[in-house]
Amino acid sequence: MRYFIELSYRGTAYHGWQTQANGNSVQTTLEAALTQRFGKPIYVVASGRTDAGVHARQQFAHFDVAEPFPLTDSFIYSLNCILPEDIVIHRIFPVQEKDHARFSATFRYYQYLISRQKSAFQSGLTYHFRPQLNEILMNEACQLLLQHTNFQSFSKARANVTHFHCRLDFAYWERINNDSLTFHIRANRFLWGMVRTIVGTMIEIGQERMTLDQFEQIILSRDRNKAGRAAPANGLFLIEVGYPEEVLEQGAGGRQQGE
Known part of the structure; x- marks a missing residue:
């Protein structure tokens, strides 16, 4: 039996999602809670690996067990009691064996807060950046970004991938008030460090230290050394992960807890 877990977490205290040899991770913490509750080893696979310090308002993972189990409110409550306060399980629901938290996902939506x-x-939930930024220029850069599919220039050099193509659905900056900006970006997939590097490069545009022509040349160069520094992890949130309706419909009546 395969089950999906919908959860959220504050990533400040963790060395990212993936299990690490030398640091605490969200995956390790979640697996430990599930193993304790089931009384046998449980391993999970996520929709994607968030970096150290990155947060998730919505993340999905799947795990397999030999037999079905009762999905009661008290079961999820007990798991949330085992987990630390910065990780919350919202629901657990059964899916088909072919459904996969990573490979069945159709999009990922991130926000970056400044x-x-x-x-x-x-503290730890937004990037405190004092200089005023020109979001008009930054949104013009977003329009250029949407014209491309190869984002090798914004990927960490050690990324172990077969290609650097991503299909962007949208990318834009929203001014919340005079002191706050939010970057919205959604795509079918993201490269390692991609969002933070795009944000760091666009901050250069927002300060008028980089022109739009220079930004497009960075994209075309496919050279990470040409792009700006990656923005700090603390401002980045995984907001939503999309799946085909038939996957999520199975969890429409799934037990839910937490905020």
């Missing part, structure tokens, strides 16, 4: 003002309550 604030000019320091906040005692948003």
Whole structure:
């Protein structure tokens, strides 16, 4: 039997999603809670691997067990009691054996938050960046970005992938108020470090230190050394992971808990 888990987490205390030899990860913590609750080893596969310090408002993972089990409110509650406060399981639901948290996903949607003002309550959840940014120019850069599919220039050099093509659905900056900006981007897949590098490069445009022509030349160069520095991890959130309707319909009545 295969089950999907919908969860969220604050990534500040973790060395990313993936199990690490030298640091705590979200995957390891989740697997430990499931193993404790089931009384036998449970291993999970996520929709994607978030980097150290990156957060997820919605993440999906799947795991396999030999027999079905009762999906009661108390079962999910007990798992959330085992997990630390910065990881929350919202629901668990059965899926078909062929359904895969990573390979069945149709899109991933990220947001990056920037604030000019320091906040005692948003520490670790937004990038505190004081200079004023020109979001008009940054949105013009987004329009250029949407004209391309090869994003090797924004991928970490050690990325172990067969190609660097991604289909972007949208990319834009939204000014929340005079002190806050949010970058929205959705694609069928993302390369390692891609969103943070795009944000870091667009910050150069927003400060008018880089022209739109220079930005497009960076994309065309397919050279990570040409792009800007990656923005800090703390401002990045995985917001939503999309799946075909037939996958999520199986979980429409799944047990839900948490915020």
